Amino acid sequence: MVMRTVNDLYLGTVKLGVAEYGFSSRQENILEPVDFLNAAGELGMKYFDTAPRYGNSEEILGQFIQQTKITPQIATKVEGLQPNDQNSPKKIEESVRNSLQRLKIKHLEICYLHQSDLNIISDPSIQAGLRQVKKLGLCRQIGVSVYDEPECRYAVESGMFDVVQLPVNVFDSSLYHQFVQPEKKGIRFIARSLLLQGLVGNRDQITTKIAESEPILNYIEQLDTLANQHNYSTVDMALMFVFNLERINQFIIGTTNIENLKHDISCLGKAFPKSLFEQLSNLSKSKKSWADPRVWTK
Structure with a gap:
């Protein structure tokens, strides 16, 4: 079992600014956004992941930062770039400075x-x-957020990036098994999409939102069977699996519900059978095209 603490978690803030993002099976937005962030800070959360693309999430974080006593550590992103553009350095610096202004840091x-x-x-x-x-x-570190094998391979092997953010979950952990290796010293790996945008805990919208829904539902049925055999909820089992991937440095969890956040944090310290971990590792280590949210549009 890998020992984890709350410092291994980033709070993903996309839903603060884009409420309809992903699948939400559990009630969200009980607290006002800044109140939620304050409550998260009281739980020990100090790492936050955001982006200009996430609606007004940077501004909301800025309001929180102005009044909190903790020192939040913020990751954000730049986009709107084109290859072979000599103005890219200027655009990147302007984007970062604009984000810093919104974030008040x-x-x-x-x-x-x-x-x-x-x-x-x-x-x-x-x-x-x-x-x-x-x-x-x-910024202290530069990173890239990847989806597929070619860019993940480049990100890991180029020597350019301090951090590589990649999707890792109980459905598809193929990038982890292929690229997150002990010899890649100096690179921090941060996992996102731990519950595949909330898919694990929300079944009712799968057939209406996802074109290729049958393999997803069949796979979830396998997960449910394993979870029941070990007296876990499927959501808890999915979280504990990724938390036990020892070569991941930190994880991004996304919620705007403080009770959900408390529960997710509690999964950091729960015992997880090695045999179950190995079963899930074998199930998830192959690439699955249907586990990519970019192909879900129905």
């Missing part, structure tokens, strides 16, 4: 590229822009 913990296309993350001007904002002290 002087520097970011991580500045990610929000575009994962290989011709973006390998572009010399874009890379120069990322190095520039780091050199200027506008």
